[in-house]
Amino acid sequence: MMVKERKKKQLKTITSWCKGCGICVAFCPVKILAIENDKVQIVNPEKCTSCGLCEMRCPDFAIYLEEQEDETNG
Amino acid sequence: MGERVVKLMQGNEACVEGAIAAGMRFYAGYPITPSTEIAELCAEKLPVLGGKFIQMEDEIAGMAATIGGSLAGLKSMTATSGPGFSLKQENIGYAAMAQIPCVVIDVMRAGPSTGLPTAPSQGDVMQAKWGTHGDHPTIALCPSSVREAYDLTIRCFNLAEKYRTPVFLMMDEIIGHLRERIEIPNSDEYEIFDRLKPKANDPNYKAYEVQRGEIVPRMAAFGDGYPFHVTGLVYDEYGFPKTDTDVAEKLLCHLMNKVSDNADDIITYEEFETDDAELVIIAYGGVARAARQAVKECRKAGMKVGLFRPITLWPFPEKRIHTLTQKTKKILVAEMNLGQYVIPVHRVKMPDSKVFQYGKVNGEAITPEEIIAKVKEAY
Amino acid sequence: MSQGSQLIQDNFRSHRLPHIWCPGCGHGVIMRGVAQAIENLKLDKTKVCVVSGIGCSSRATGYMNFNTLHTTHGRALAFATGVKLARPELEVIVITGDGDCTAIGGNHLIHSARRNIDITTIVFNNKIYGMTGGQSSPATPYHEKGTTAPYGTIDPDFDICKLSTGAGATYVARSTAYHVPQLIKYIQTGIAHKGFAMIEAVSGCPTYYGRKNKKGNAVDLMNYYKENAIDIKMADKLPPEKKEDKFFIGEFTREEKPEYVSEYQKIIDNLQKELTDHE
Numbered sequence: 251m252m253v254k255e256r257k258k259k260q261l262k263t264i265t266s267w268c269k270g271c272g273i274c275v276a277f278c279p280v281k282i283l284a285i286e287n288d289k290v291q292i293v294n295p296e297k298c299t300s301c302g303l304c305e306m307r308c309p310d311f312a313i314y315l316e317e318q319e320d321e322t323n324g
Numbered sequence: 325m326g327e328r329v330v331k332l333m334q335g336n337e338a339c340v341e342g343a344i345a346a347g348m349r350f351y352a353g354y355p356i357t358p359s360t361e362i363a364e365l366c367a368e369k370l371p372v373l374g375g376k377f378i379q380m381e382d383e384i385a386g387m388a389a390t391i392g393g394s395l396a397g398l399k400s401m402t403a404t405s406g407p408g409f410s411l412k413q414e415n416i417g418y419a420a421m422a423q424i425p426c427v428v429i430d431v432m433r434a435g436p437s438t439g440l441p442t443a444p445s446q447g448d449v450m451q452a453k454w455g456t457h458g459d460h461p462t463i464a465l466c467p468s469s470v471r472e473a474y475d476l477t478i479r480c481f482n483l484a485e486k487y488r489t490p491v492f493l494m495m496d497e498i499i500g501h502l503r504e505r506i507e508i509p510n511s512d513e514y515e516i517f518d519r520l521k522p523k524a525n526d527p528n529y530k531a532y533e534v535q536r537g538e539i540v541p542r543m544a545a546f547g548d549g550y551p552f553h554v555t556g557l558v559y560d561e562y563g564f565p566k567t568d569t570d571v572a573e574k575l576l577c578h579l580m581n582k583v584s585d586n587a588d589d590i591i592t593y594e595e596f597e598t599d600d601a602e603l604v605i606i607a608y609g610g611v612a613r614a615a616r617q618a619v620k621e622c623r624k625a626g627m628k629v630g631l632f633r634p635i636t637l638w639p640f641p642e643k644r645i646h647t648l649t650q651k652t653k654k655i656l657v658a659e660m661n662l663g664q665y666v667i668p669v670h671r672v673k674m675p676d677s678k679v680f681q682y683g684k685v686n687g688e689a690i691t692p693e694e695i696i697a698k699v700k701e702a703y
Numbered sequence: 704m705s706q707g708s709q710l711i712q713d714n715f716r717s718h719r720l721p722h723i724w725c726p727g728c729g730h731g732v733i734m735r736g737v738a739q740a741i742e743n744l745k746l747d748k749t750k751v752c753v754v755s756g757i758g759c760s761s762r763a764t765g766y767m768n769f770n771t772l773h774t775t776h777g778r779a780l781a782f783a784t785g786v787k788l789a790r791p792e793l794e795v796i797v798i799t800g801d802g803d804c805t806a807i808g809g810n811h812l813i814h815s816a817r818r819n820i821d822i823t824t825i826v827f828n829n830k831i832y833g834m835t836g837g838q839s840s841p842a843t844p845y846h847e848k849g850t851t852a853p854y855g856t857i858d859p860d861f862d863i864c865k866l867s868t869g870a871g872a873t874y875v876a877r878s879t880a881y882h883v884p885q886l887i888k889y890i891q892t893g894i895a896h897k898g899f900a901m902i903e904a905v906s907g908c909p910t911y912y913g914r915k916n917k918k919g920n921a922v923d924l925m926n927y928y929k930e931n932a933i934d935i936k937m938a939d940k941l942p943p944e945k946k947e948d949k950f951f952i953g954e955f956t957r958e959e960k961p962e963y964v965s966e967y968q969k970i971i972d973n974l975q976k977e978l979t980d981h982e
Contacts, residue, residue: 264706264707266721267706267707267720267721269721269725269726269727270726271726271727271909271920271921271922272727272920272921272922273727273921273922273925276922276925276926277925305708306732306735306883306884307732307880307881307883307925308731308732308735309724309726309727309728309729309730309731309732309880309921310720310721310722310731311707311708311711311715311720311731311735312721314707314708314710314711315708316708350785350788350789352784352785352788371967371970371971371974372974372978374971374975376788376789376967378784378785378788378967380781380784380814381781381810381811381813381814382810384778384781385778385781385784385810385811385814388774388775388778388781388782388784388785388811389781389782389784389785389788390785391782391785392754392772392781392782392783392784392785392786392787392788392789393785393786393788393789394785394789395772395782395785395786396785396786396787396789396790396793397789397790398789398790400785400789414775414778415775415778418774418775545790546752546770546772546786546790546793547749547750547752547770547790547792547793548749549749550749550770551748551749551768551769551770551771552770552771553716553764553765553771553772553773554771554772554773555764555765555772555773556773556774556775557773564716564719564765565765565773
């Protein structure tokens, strides 16, 4: 049976687009985000479940999941 | 060349026939006396040609949808009268700013406000020039006969397409509802100008960049494959809003200069017996017909009177009027308002020439007799 | 240089970002939702035309990489009607605000809905005039405040969905900047729907609406929508006390009726047929 391998996704931020509203921090289910100096910081990247809620609700497109091409077998 | 079709036609009807001959395939408007026949005829004729007509919810929407139709690639037009022309000014300014070609026919009735809805007037002449806010170019033509309504409507489209700006046909109710026998020219007798489009699949296309040797930016239609932006804000060569002072100045100057630098191409007028005239009547539209008759009568009576008839009201034919006043020291402006077109005449005349105005606003047309009486007073 | 997620790179003029909206403004969430819906539908992007009016919401067109038309205040639907009728193969989407759409543009809204013209309208409803600094709009809730209603508005607010349905819209739905998956689904359904579609997207304006009405910051507004929006499907199942001071989200209207542009095409086709029959 073929199991479709789920690609690993990495959480990325664009600091220059972030306006520090805190929506991503408030609605992150695993609480791995924080606002420091008015910008989003990923404080616990290893706990990220790639749920994508932060990306979906970020008004500024400043946080998003990017597929990692090289680590599909990791 | 085939034989011309001869028809008895009303001015309003001639506008529609001329517009269709020019390639107009989109009309959006709102009913208003005395222009309604234009909408009615477009409603009947356009779908036969595969074109589109829509009666919008108000005058503002009529102007907006006309601009939308043009952006989608169809030659577009609307028609109205004074009260509607006032409402359309908002989006006329938008079309001027965003450089969207379109034609607005204003069949002028007596105002202000609802005024005398079925009576002729020339009271919107200054509104055509100054009706919308901000500096903007104005091209306005004015027919004196039904045949000219046909020809000038074609010319309105040609100028709109060439200069990417709204163009007005300022037609008084006299011509709008006048019925005359006209010979409809064959299609090989007039030129049709279509907007310049970008080269197919041009990866460097910038929606608002004027190419070397050209007057206006090339215009793609929505859906042609270029995802460009159109706005009423000050914009750069891509069409994106900018607040930089140099971008604003460059754009505003472009809007004005594309018309003023080409005034000689746009301005047309007609003269009758002006060569040796000691008094020249300036009259346009329906009034010019009475003025022409007045000139003939005056000549019979031994008075050296001529007629200058601006066919292009705006841009103002200032060079010619200035030259006229070098040898003709008396000018009588006859118009169905209380002194609108006379204002720029005052501005451009030689200091030693005298300018008189005869205005009439009671809802009746100016007669040759009235003009003759004024000529005698001034002569 | 392109930045951002694939969705952003593929649908936005990312060189023009960040956008001008305030921190925590719901408009960015909704605009992204519109792009996601377009992406999900796999539309030919050269055939998508997004039209907007004036106000905070209407700045969206400047950022979205389609045929975009940023028009005059309230007139987006009138411009869009011209575009759609002149070129029916275009997928025309209108982005507007509560003031733009229901105050100055109210007439165009009801007549576009009445014609059932195939345009999808997304109202970014932040319940206030944001661009001009927080004046009350027709969507400001009764007795709530704006700079022009310092003692609270005494004019009741429009229910934009009911208004649209009443005027003839054939697809009407409401979601919020918090309920994003539903929002994307409704926008997608609205675009695919043949006829006039209205999606009211309740947005949050922390800068003016939130502050004026002591509703807190961006997160507080999001939480408010989370806790106070009830799916319309639950309307009959909940006791009245659970519905008090709440608002409904969901699909309110979905029906098939003759669509304006297609009806016009029928007239053209019939006339052409008559002409060929005569020959």
